[in-house]
Amino acid sequence: MPPGGAQARAEQKATLQEMAHKLFTSDEMGTFLDHLAPLTENHAYDSDEASLVRVTAREYEKRRRIPPDLVAERARVSTLAHSAWENARQQADFELFQPHLERLVDLSVRIAQALGYSEHIYDALLDLFEPQMKTSTVTSIFEKMKNALVPFVQRISSSTQEIDDNVLRGNFAEEKQWELGQAVLARIGFDPTRGRQDLSVHPFTTAFSPDDVRLTTRINPRFLASGLFGTIHEGGHALYEQGIPTSLVRTPLCDGASMSVHESQSRMWENIVGRSRPFWQFWLPELRQSFPDHFQGVDQETLYRAVNRVAPGFIRVEADEVTYNLHIFVRFELETALLEGTLQAQDLPDAWNAKMESYLGLTPPNDALGVLQDVHWSGALFGYFPTYALGNLLAVQFYNQAVQEHPEIPDRIAQGDFTQLLMWLRERIHKHGARYTPQEIVLKATGTGIDAAPFVDYIQIKYAEIYGL
């Protein structure tokens, strides 16, 4: 978008969001739902009919509590806040963003109050991204992770093992990187007749229907991992969207179960699959074909270690899978405190830096590398960050279950065959769309609830071996 277009888009988005909100929360919709509810009593809980009415009614009850003018105000306030944030980040000056953040917090508190909550004000916002998840549950899960991961990262940092990722750095022709990304996408099961990949500044995935799923990547000519793992990550989101049955198109069921379940798909493909030995057993020869100068003499173990290098850093989106969640804890704890009112916006940068020091042993040298790095808060997206960490947990739980049922999956991956894993995901997760809550889908797929232990085990076993701990 040309810079001049921002104001027009802000107004257009505010209008559309307000209209959509009004249409969805109209009395007429309530009447429809009241009529339909008894008609679905004879249908099974997971039938299309009962699920459609149940999920729509739940969403209706929730959205109806938010006054339309708050919806439009949120769109307008966050558009201005977004511009201010971009400017503040560029100048590494939190004060330029602070008044906007204050308005955003105030607005989010009002939205949370309109939504209502029984335990914690943050519950109301969390529920918008992660239905029925509670702040207390997140806190308890994160405490378990923190207790294991913070000392584990310290052990890695003080390990004598030196791992570098030099093999991924140098000059990698953008065309070749693009071709490699397209080849990986096709092989993991992305259907190019029902979607496409493009380039963008920030990678993302969006779906207009399961038959039109668009993902983007960015290519760094000096660092191969950036585009490749970006493509695999977004590819995980895209496979989920392409796997939703077309029979659910244009209904509220045509969506993922939640943000964390969506993120579980992208992180599974990116990390558990994409940074595994079997994956590179198949792809190293391909890499050698694409970049003979770089990989002719490189063995699989060197590559495996390079893509799994652990290095505490300032930036969340560049974090490895061991330190990634520590960045989430910082954000979760700070945003709950902002909403509770126990932390004021003006004290946020200091609080941020203190937590970074405590969890990652680093103090950001400026706000651009610290509190201003992420776009979310400028868009009033309080309650979103935890879903990234929950997605990491679910990724391990789902993958473990798939392998328990089909122990040959890693061997198949080593042969470049991802069908069995994808079929398991299709059957247990994708095909349900938004029919189930995250809790239901996790229970049905794995027989248990969301749990930090499998993730912690996965990390500790994998990286203890890599770092000789």
Added chain:
Amino acid sequence: MPPGGAQARAEQKATLQEMAHKLFTSDEMGTFLDHLAPLTENHAYDSDEASLVRVTAREYEKRRRIPPDLVAERARVSTLAHSAWENARQQADFELFQPHLERLVDLSVRIAQALGYSEHIYDALLDLFEPQMKTSTVTSIFEKMKNALVPFVQRISSSTQEIDDNVLRGNFAEEKQWELGQAVLARIGFDPTRGRQDLSVHPFTTAFSPDDVRLTTRINPRFLASGLFGTIHEGGHALYEQGIPTSLVRTPLCDGASMSVHESQSRMWENIVGRSRPFWQFWLPELRQSFPDHFQGVDQETLYRAVNRVAPGFIRVEADEVTYNLHIFVRFELETALLEGTLQAQDLPDAWNAKMESYLGLTPPNDALGVLQDVHWSGALFGYFPTYALGNLLAVQFYNQAVQEHPEIPDRIAQGDFTQLLMWLRERIHKHGARYTPQEIVLKATGTGIDAAPFVDYIQIKYAEIYGL
């Protein structure tokens, strides 16, 4: 769009068009307009207030006559027809498209009947693109043009002057072509902070607001004229959109006056400016910089003649400015006959070929190069074609008037200064948005009505000189 996405988009477009139609033609809107009309009586005819109510009311009266289900049906029928047309064109087989065309004609007749008309059924559809224009007026204008142009093209064809455009053919690096196009756009006055250019298969311009105007071009590495004149053409549309005052944003006045007035802008910049001697006086040195191998030894006159080569051909969008309108006459006469019922869809290819022979002296070897070449009919756009030819007439009328008031314009263009022409267009045309009807805007800008004579004079003088007639 990936091929699988077509069906989803068809349904989405049908829904959105039906919703927009219902909202705009609601009783509530009628009540607003009834209340507002008397309040604007004290405002000048061309005030924002009076214009907004007048133009909206006119559009409301028109659109309200079309039943919403016909709007949705048109969206659905034309989406399927579009796919059938693509397939038919690829196979050069009209019969694959014929049943769709029959449905489209039938649907358009029903829409025209719903809209109502006093003289000719085609008037109802023409009015959707060219407010208040009549079929009888178009017929009379086109007859005058035909009487002059058909024999004139024959004279050119039998001229002994040989003109070739070889200097525009060869290998032109796409990057250099892109840079040249961007430079031309910037210099004619396109504001890149409020718009952008991209590549696409078919060039087009779209505006989300005057502050966000997007145009596209296509680059042919073997033929320089394709991308360059495509960019200038779309640039003319884009300048119009960027010139509409932001005070009109999000009102029905934030638009061009009509399709023909819009086309007058693109064709003026493309042909009257872009294919003139002064233009190339400035740009030839630039061309030599961009493509030294091609243009080092080329003089201005050779280039001028190359970009003005006349060659009757099968394809409208590739036609030169002398033969271009003949293609429009073919389409206009055939589509009026289809709607009148005096021509049946099954007889269309023969009728097409007969007219091509009569006006251009050519018989298309197949339907892909004939009746199937244009997308418009597959989108139910009957009544659209004449606006291209009317735009060509207006381009000359506007340009002549600008030069009469500012005789130094050609000299300024020769110095690479397009400001004076653009300022005239801004002041007389762009800044009014859709406030005036095309008739009003032509009268205010030139003191006369739309007229074939200035165009015919322009063509005859320019090309008699080039071809030594």
